[in-house]
Amino acid sequence: MGVSRIEADYLIETAFDPRAAAEAMAGEQSSGTFVKVPGQTAELEARSAARVEALSALEPIETPSLPGARRPDNAPIQRATVTLSWPIDNLGPSLPNLMATVSGNLYELGQFSGLRLLNLRLPDAFADAYPGPRFGVEGTRRLSGVVSGPLVGTIIKPSVGFGPQETADLVRALAEADIDFIKDDELQADGPTCPFDQRVEAVMTEIDRAADKTGKKIMYAFNLTGDLDQMRRRHDLVVKRGGTCVMASLNSVGLVGMIELGRHAKLPIHAHRNGWGYLSRHPSLGFSYVAWQKFWRLAGADHMHVNGIRNKFCEDDESVIASARACLTPLFDDKPCLTMPVFSSGQWAGQAFDTYAALGSADLIYAAGGGIMAHPAGPRGGVESIRAAWAAAQAGETLESTAARIPAVGQAVEKFGG
């Protein structure tokens, strides 16, 4: 924080001298040319060149991670972490142009058989240029009425197939189970099988009905992903109907769409990261979530998906926790832009303990599908088991003692703890 130049950290893998390869990165992404052109002066270089700020060698490896890189004379494959920096005057505080600068052509340079963006530090001008999350942790708690502990949430399944009324019927059952948060599946937006407007009407009818009884308005993240005019219209409909959250798929919408949605939104934006696998699945390619999430927080994401401990996907727990911690780490000294991490995928009461131990915070959404719907005591037991597990975890208890003390947690351990 407090940097005057844009800084980016990378993992690189190269058969060339890592210092020379890093200098090539800096050149390619700023004032370097392969052929000197008229007008290219030392003054210009000094003003605009990217710099290699740090380089730290790692253990070499035997085999290049990615094909296509140049490798003179079967040279050993070096690995290193590298920090580059750019003058902000090259681009100004623009998120789309930041993407082209710190990512862009770098991944195709012939020197590299691996290149991954690990982290990013931005001058304060970016904080002035973009709103960041308007609601974040505090606003989400206020709108959902969940003053402490995680929002206990779930996903409407099947992903597609349900019409508006079937969706609403499930919402009613989940309301009776005392859920805090429900989200559409990312595959459910505004198809003819389940039109957005009718879904909002049917779902909000159930949410209002439950709120009349309990005083608690369930936060439902309506997936408004679509073209810009569609997203704005859908957002406005949710506002008008009294909803408290909208959802968008980041990799479907893209940066400019998210920035526009962020500027338009009067509700928290639940940011879904589907597609994250193609950006991250190879450990020597793409982005670390720690770097990537900064773009979307600045654009206005209030909630961001981080997967979950012991998930059904391919990500390890260490990576999941690093992602969640990043969401809760301030972006700027004077503008923290905190975003609520969303845990999901194979979650049930059991992971509450390890998650809290690793994160030290319950400022999160904890979304379970089977962990709620398939609980032996039904959805109410599922919600209760998760809420109780989190309270116990925050109080320093173990899963074992909590399972012995609270029947819903005990039943969850029996069902899901194998």
Added chain:
Amino acid sequence: MGVSRIEADYLIETAFDPRAAAEAMAGEQSSGTFVKVPGQTAELEARSAARVEALSALEPIETPSLPGARRPDNAPIQRATVTLSWPIDNLGPSLPNLMATVSGNLYELGQFSGLRLLNLRLPDAFADAYPGPRFGVEGTRRLSGVVSGPLVGTIIKPSVGFGPQETADLVRALAEADIDFIKDDELQADGPTCPFDQRVEAVMTEIDRAADKTGKKIMYAFNLTGDLDQMRRRHDLVVKRGGTCVMASLNSVGLVGMIELGRHAKLPIHAHRNGWGYLSRHPSLGFSYVAWQKFWRLAGADHMHVNGIRNKFCEDDESVIASARACLTPLFDDKPCLTMPVFSSGQWAGQAFDTYAALGSADLIYAAGGGIMAHPAGPRGGVESIRAAWAAAQAGETLESTAARIPAVGQAVEKFGG
């Protein structure tokens, strides 16, 4: 073409039975759930389920390409190509939701140690919902005055560092060299060092000056990448100043931003693919360009970068040609949406012959940096060598005979042909 369901082809790699793994893909991306929920009926499944349409086994491999996948009992790693299909009523003709459907969570499924989207076929409803390129090949030829052969182009280098006047000075030199097309670097948008408005003014002054002399208005792709309001304003400024092209970085702007720009634009959109490496560099992850470019063409890209034969990056020639061919292949029977492929990276006169032989078309932009600026006879010789080489290639001549006949080509071979 003419499909009634959305179809997508994938390369998959799995330690499980490929058929079962493909069924899991179909389930995850449609009506499948891990836990049956109330209301999930056979009728719903029949209406909304994705289907496995085809599966073709490939040679197994020894080692998983990507970490994190499940592998029971050290099972062999199977590879296959798979075609899935979806009813369009699941999502409607929406490009952002198409992205979540055919990509989305698939890349993170635990069954797969490799997954790549290879191709995509769309029902005609998508052709009705999106404009596609407004200019494409025909409109670009009309605006540039290049009636046959490629547009001979170049990139302003250094990427950043030049101010508006230095940029204009280079444009003047390139105009004197009889260039057809010039583009901003993707790192040059609207930073304080080279503000967009002043660059447009300075560059268009030179382009107008040259047009007054020669009658030919050079097409200059001004990089307007930025937030939506910025892009619209910059576009309008280029129109007002008489410019004939704007440029945007696809991975910086994203789908929704490009759709909006496409709807707004009154000029051809030169679509830069920087960042493509992180989407494609691993052969068992991400996207093939053949699939990926379809999204952007429908959104309105008039020109799309495809790298070049014998480029300085990591891509092989076969992949480059497949990409270019895809851009020139109709998307729909009644709406071809042809986009002009842009060749660049290490290009000079020499690759014209192989490029034409492989592609059978000169409906393209051929952009050279060093191949023009570093030509022994200066930029005029560089442009002449490329134009002559293409004319000769189209006439069935060889590089050797052309080099013997035309001094500018001969000089290019001597300089770049090593």
